[in-house]
Amino acid sequence: QKEVEQNSGPLSVPEGAIASLNCTYSDRGSQSFFWYRQYSGKSPELIMSIYSNGDKEDGRFTAQLNKASQYVSLLIRDSQPSDSATYLCAVNMWTGANNLFFGTGTRLTVIP
Amino acid sequence: GAVVSQHPSRVICKSGTSVKIECRSLDFQATTMFWYRQFPKQSLMLMATSNEGSKATYEQGVEKDKFLINHASLTLSTLTVTSAHPEDSSFYICSARATGGKDQPQHFGDGTRLSIL
Numbered sequence: 001q002k003e004v005e006q007n008s009g010p011l012s013v014p015e016g017a018i019a020s021l022n023c024t025y026s027d028r029g030s031q032s033f034f035w036y037r038q039y040s041g042k043s044p045e046l047i048m049s050i051y052s053n054g055d056k057e058d059g060r061f062t063a064q065l066n067k068a069s070q071y072v073s074l075l076i077r078d079s080q081p082s083d084s085a086t087y088l089c090a091v092n093m094w095t096g097a098n099n100l101f102f103g104t105g106t107r108l109t110v111i112p
Numbered sequence: 113g114a115v116v117s118q119h120p121s122r123v124i125c126k127s128g129t130s131v132k133i134e135c136r137s138l139d140f141q142a143t144t145m146f147w148y149r150q151f152p153k154q155s156l157m158l159m160a161t162s163n164e165g166s167k168a169t170y171e172q173g174v175e176k177d178k179f180l181i182n183h184a185s186l187t188l189s190t191l192t193v194t195s196a197h198p199e200d201s202s203f204y205i206c207s208a209r210a211t212g213g214k215d216q217p218q219h220f221g222d223g224t225r226l227s228i229l
Contacts, residue, residue: 042223043221
């Protein structure tokens with residue numbers, strides 16, 4: 001089982017719709033969770049961090065965390081073509097490792 | 113805030129050349145920096161973790177004598193690809209994590225696209 005799993009997509013949504021990106025992780029003791037956006041040929045850019053169960057909103061982005069289900073999601077409201085990118089879920093495992101564990105990413109396409 | 117500068121952005125050089133990539137945290141101190149490589153349409157692959165003032169920790173399969181890492185200060189880490197060959201061509205990305213522990217996010221540089229002829 002991979003430490004962090006995401007659907008690779010592609011996920012296509014029409015402009016103005018809500019895009020829902022999901023991520024599950026294996027380490028129940030994980031404490032910090034991050035969503036990054038990566039445009040093609042570019043490096044990842046931090047969008048959201050979340051540490052507590054529940055929702056965290058920042059503009060059009062909402063991160064949701066459910067530690068009991070080992071599930072974290074990212075909602076993008078009013079999706080725009082400029083949101084088209086690969087979204088990476090990253091989890092700080094409580095395994096003693098010093099690094100983040102990244103999912104393989106979900107490719108999102110917003111159709112004008 | 114949390115800006116990471118990576119230089120150079122692109123390198124094209126002949127086989128056998130050594131290439132040095134710099135990663136700087138511009139507005140925060142980074143106890144830990146990370147080096148990744150990414151092949152086209154693939155996910156990030158962690159190469160090594162660099163802690164200020166100590167030896168880097170390399171991931172399995174990454175040759176430490178091939179990829180030399182130096183983290184001499186809280187704002188600068190360097191990766192040197194020694195005697196680079198065409199198979200080393202890739203997108204190299206650094207990230208920096210602010211002091212405050214492993215719950216801090218990593219902030220990425222813009223990456224270095226390395227092409228070995």
